Amino acid sequence: MTADATRARQRLFVHDPITAGCEIELAPEQSHYLEHVMRLKPGTPVKVFNGRDGEWLGTISELRKKKGRITAGTQLREQGTEAGPTLVFAPIKKQRLDFLIEKAVELGVGKLQPVITQHGITDKVRRDRLQAQVIEAAEQCERLTVPEIAEPVRLLDWVANGAEDHHLLFCDETGSGSPIGEVLSQLLAKGAGSVIDNINVVNHALVIGPEGGFSADELERIRKQPFATPVSLGPRILRAETAAIAALTVFQDRIGDWSHRPVARD
Structure with a gap:
C-alpha cells in the first residue's frame, strides 16, 4: 500500500x-x-x-x-462480488431502524426489502433517507458495493409475487422452526445445487417480523410456500433489529463470509 x-x-x-x-x-x-x-x-x-x-x-x-x-x-x-442475502424487514421506530440498516450493511446484506405487515407500527418508509444511511455505512465498512433499498410492499404481496426466486428463512417466534444454525448447516451439507450454497447466496432471504410479530394469517401463508423454511433464533424473544442482526450473523458465518480476510492495512 x-x-x-x-x-x-x-x-x-x-x-x-x-x-x-x-x-x-x-x-x-x-x-x-x-x-x-x-x-x-x-x-x-x-x-x-x-x-x-x-x-x-x-x-x-x-x-x-x-x-x-x-x-x-x-x-x-478490483471490483468483486459481495453476494449477500436479502433482508426482508418491517419498518420499526426511527432510531432502531437506523441501527438495523447500518449493521445489516456492515454484515454484508445484499438487498434490503421493507415490507408492510399486519402488526407493523408504521407503513411509512423514506427510501431516500435509508439509502443515504446505506451509503454512509458502505463507505465506513469498506464495502465495494452499496445494497439496494427496494420499494416497500405488503408482506403477503411480496410472498405471492416477488419471493418465488428466493429461498426464505423466516424467523418464526412461535417456536415452530429449527435453530437457524442447524437449518443452514443441514442445507449446506447437501452440497452445490441444493436450496442453499455459497454460489447462490444472493437468492436467499431472511424474513424478520415487526415488533408485534407476524399475524396468524401471515404465518400460515408463508408456511405454505414450498420455498420457505421456518427458523428459530433461540429461546428468547428478540427485538426486530436484534433478530435481523442475529440472523445475518449466523447466516454469514455458516456461508463462509467471515472466512475472507479483511482489507490489508499498513
Whole structure:
C-alpha cells in the first residue's frame, strides 16, 4: 500500500464511472463535508468507489463553495462480488431502524426489502433517507458495493409475487422452526445445487417480523410456500433489529463470509 493510500482516511461513494485520470464531480453535500467538517484541502488523498469499478485512490483537485472534484489516480482494489442475502424487514421506530440498516450493511446484506405487515407500527418508509444511511455505512465498512433499498410492499404481496426466486428463512417466534444454525448447516451439507450454497447466496432471504410479530394469517401463508423454511433464533424473544442482526450473523458465518480476510492495512 502506498503512502498516499495510507493517508487517505476519507472514503466516498460516487455515481460517476471511475478510470485512471478521470475527474469526478462531488455532490454539494460531499464537498461541504470534506471542506467544512473534515477541513480537508486540495491535494489531500481520498478513496472513491462506485459499486462497479472497484476502489480507487484519488486526490481532491477542487473544493470550494459546495463544489468539488476528485482526480482518480490508481486502482486500489478490483471490483468483486459481495453476494449477500436479502433482508426482508418491517419498518420499526426511527432510531432502531437506523441501527438495523447500518449493521445489516456492515454484515454484508445484499438487498434490503421493507415490507408492510399486519402488526407493523408504521407503513411509512423514506427510501431516500435509508439509502443515504446505506451509503454512509458502505463507505465506513469498506464495502465495494452499496445494497439496494427496494420499494416497500405488503408482506403477503411480496410472498405471492416477488419471493418465488428466493429461498426464505423466516424467523418464526412461535417456536415452530429449527435453530437457524442447524437449518443452514443441514442445507449446506447437501452440497452445490441444493436450496442453499455459497454460489447462490444472493437468492436467499431472511424474513424478520415487526415488533408485534407476524399475524396468524401471515404465518400460515408463508408456511405454505414450498420455498420457505421456518427458523428459530433461540429461546428468547428478540427485538426486530436484534433478530435481523442475529440472523445475518449466523447466516454469514455458516456461508463462509467471515472466512475472507479483511482489507490489508499498513
